[in-house]
Amino acid sequence: MPTALIRRPGPRLAEGLVTHIERRPVDIALAASQWQQYVDALHRTGWSTVEVPPIEECPDSVFVEDTMVVYGDLAVIARAGANERRPEAAAAEETVAKQGYRIAHITDPGTLDGGDVLKVGSTMYVGQGGRTNTAGVEQLRAAFAPLGADVRAVPVRKVLHLKSAVTALPDGTVIGYEPLVDDPSAFDSFRSVPEEAGAHVVLLGEDRLLMAASAPRSAELFADLGYTPVVVDISEFEKLEGCVTCLSVRLRQ
Numbered sequence: 395m396p397t398a399l400i401r402r403p404g405p406r407l408a409e410g411l412v413t414h415i416e417r418r419p420v421d422i423a424l425a426a427s428q429w430q431q432y433v434d435a436l437h438r439t440g441w442s443t444v445e446v447p448p449i450e451e452c453p454d455s456v457f458v459e460d461t462m463v464v465y466g467d468l469a470v471i472a473r474a475g476a477n478e479r480r481p482e483a484a485a486a487e488e489t490v491a492k493q494g495y496r497i498a499h500i501t502d503p504g505t506l507d508g509g510d511v512l513k514v515g516s517t518m519y520v521g522q523g524g525r526t527n528t529a530g531v532e533q534l535r536a537a538f539a540p541l542g543a544d545v546r547a548v549p550v551r552k553v554l555h556l557k558s559a560v561t562a563l564p565d566g567t568v569i570g571y572e573p574l575v576d577d578p579s580a581f582d583s584f585r586s587v588p589e590e591a592g593a594h595v596v597l598l599g600e601d602r603l604l605m606a607a608s609a610p611r612s613a614e615l616f617a618d619l620g621y622t623p624v625v626v627d628i629s630e631f632e633k634l635e636g637c638v639t640c641l642s643v644r645l646r647q
């Protein structure tokens with residue numbers, strides 16, 4: 395059974411960072427119930443989950459994907475591009491180490507957020523220009539090249555993270571809402587979707603795609619392509635520039 399790391403939202407969630415959008419009030423109780431529904435969707439589709447212990451002082455800690463990049467048997471622990479988020483990494487590292495992963499670190503002067511890394515087979519696209527810097531990309535390449543990964547930097551300026559702009563379908567097609575993709579030609583294959591949140595899918599296996607309720611037309615498009623959308627409402631996390639990908643770290647091996 396595949397496993398996903400998750401991290402329960404804390405009481406300060408509403409104070410999470412916003413960079414590219416206007417701040418809107420977050421309903422904490424609704425966020426808690428949406429988080430539970432996200433976790434339930436993982437369980438329903440055959441995933442087991444492991445909780446990283448919550449860290450109450452960090453409002454953005456629920457976005458656990460940003461703390462690491464996992465490929466093969468190695469977890470590279472990120473060094474967040476936003477100072478406020480750096481304390482999130484330690485407990486995430488302990489949790490993934492307990493799952494049997496070898497550990498490496500992004501170190502000063504490197505910065506990297508897991509949300510900037512999109513893996514498509516052995517290609518690892520890394521968004522550079524926001525939270526992730528050149529040194530972060532180089533360190534990631536040094537860590538994963540020995541495992542056969544081809545680490546490629548791609549520009550990200552219009553949105554928070556690379557995976558706020560693009561993710562990939564099970565056949566490797568990169569999908570994105572074009573007005574927010576800096577350079578669609580950076581990807582081996584690219585297909586546009588009609589909504590911003592339609593660019594965000596988590597591959598659940600067996601052609602199921604976890605996606606947000608805010609992208610109904612994209613869900614229809616994916617259903618027409620033969621995929622099965624599994625839809626969750628994550629409105630309270632979207633107010634903090636979060637998407638379905640960032641609420642878990644999928645451990646696929």
Ligand SMILES: NC(=O)NCCC[C@H](N)C(=O)O
Nearest residue numbers: 410411457509634635636640
């Ligand atoms: N991987 C992601 O998309 N993470 C979302 C992080 C949102 C959070 N408010 C932040 O600005 O860091």
